[in-house]
Amino acid sequence: MHDEMLAAVYYGPRDLRVEHRPIPKIGAHEALLRVITTGICGTDIRILHGQHGKYPPGTIRIPGHEIFGEIAQVGDAVRNYHAGQRVFLAPNTGCGKCVQCISGSNNLCAEYDAPGITYDGSFAEYVRVPTSAVLQGNIIDIGTTLDPGVAALIEPFACVLRGQDALQIKPGENILLIGAGPIGVMHLMLARFRGAGCVIVSELDSDRLEQAMHFGADRTVNPAEQDLASVVSETTKGAGADVVIVAAPAPKAQEAALELASIGGRINFFGGLPKDRPTITFNSNLVHYKELHVTGTAACSTKDCHRAAEIACSGRIDLSQVVTSSHPLHDANAAFTEAEAGKSLKVLIEP
Ligand SMILES: [Zn+2]
Ligand SMILES: [Zn+2]
Incomplete structure (x- = not known):
């Protein structure tokens, strides 16, 4: 194996540089993955804008946490x-001993x-899997048949599973x-798979709205053009929505x-708000008199990832249509620009 790899490295807000980096060296309990596909998610866009708490000023790091690859070395x-296994990497590890863990x-x-x-992630040809992840079950063998594009979606799909478990x-x-x-769309x-009745989708982008129909929406609304409250009222015969999922940082x-x-x-605040504008204003009596259940979920556990991997591998929910494009690593900046434009669905990088 040569000792250099290509990587897209964050140097500061809006400064992502594609450059050569040494291939990470691994310790006795660690593994090295050759990245096959990796997704760009909202979190990565926040990172690129210097909006992520774990990327304080001065941080130089390789982003990327939605990872599918092949074990290159253990x-x-x-x-x-063992080397050669095709695996999805559940991203989060904990201390292993607190109540949450x-x-x-x-x-x-x-x-x-x-x-x-x-630590350094997957917008690179190789990613080091630390001891904690090797020992805590984060490396999930998904066999050789799953489409690499779908494999990169297991992590965001696990977050979606967690969000709906709360509902x-x-x-x-x-x-x-x-x-x-x-x-x-996931x-x-x-929700369709779980037997939802009418699903109303609200979205500002007209292309995405039209796509939502193909993914099983019954009713689509552009809140800039139509009054969302009247549509919800009309569709639910005045009752309101049994479940509201907010999958937008708004x-x-x-x-x-x-x-x-x-x-x-029941409500799930799925998306986090911008770090500098996290406060909202609402009539608290709505929660009181309507006896609302307001939930929030953040990211996903390793357990959620194992379930998501099982569902993706079973083919019971076809995630393949969620991928709109795929870019080589040297085009990482173009991939980010596309992901950020909010027109397409999932944008992948294939190192
Ligand atoms: Zn993600
Ligand atoms: Zn812990």
Whole structure:
């Protein structure tokens, strides 16, 4: 193996440089993955804009945490994995001993680590898998048949699973989904799979709105052109939505969710808000008198990733249509520009 690799490295806000880096050296309990496909997600866009808490000023790091690859090498002490396995890497590891970790929510551990977030990630030809990830079950063998594009979607799909677990959607319930980006359409497919009744999709981009119809939306609304509240009221016979999923980093959408939910409605604030504008204003009596359940979910646990991998491998939900394009690593900046434009769905990098 040669000793240099190509990588897209973050140097500061809007400064992503494609350059040569040494291939990471691994320790006895570690593994090295050759990255096959890796997705750009909203988190990466926040990172690129200098909006991520784990990227304080001065950070120089390779982003990328949605990782599918092949094991290139394992350390001398690694017994349960071998070179040549095609694997998906669940990103989050925790300390292993706090309440969050032992109850299966290692994504919420105060000391969590993740590639592309707290150490070098997958916008590179190779990524080092640290001891904690090797020992905590983060390397998930997905066999040789799964489409590499779909394999890169397992992590965001796991986040979607977690979001909907918090909502307990029952067959026939009306859903309002705000935001029809890659995450939004995965929510849409999963809600359909769970037996949702009418699904209303609200989205500002007309191309994405039209796409949402193909992914199973019953009703689409552009809130800039139509009054969302009237559409929800009309569609649900005045009751409001049983479930509202806010899959957009938009304060206004979060505020609207509380208005548009039915009595006893459940809401998930799936997307985080910009770091410098995290406050919303709402009528708290809506929560009180409607007995709303407002939930939030953030990222995904390793357990969520194992379930997501199983669903993706079973083909029961076809995630392949969520991928719109794929770029070589040296075009990483173009890939980011496309992901950020908000027109396409999932943009991948194939090192
Ligand atoms: Zn992600
Ligand atoms: Zn922990």
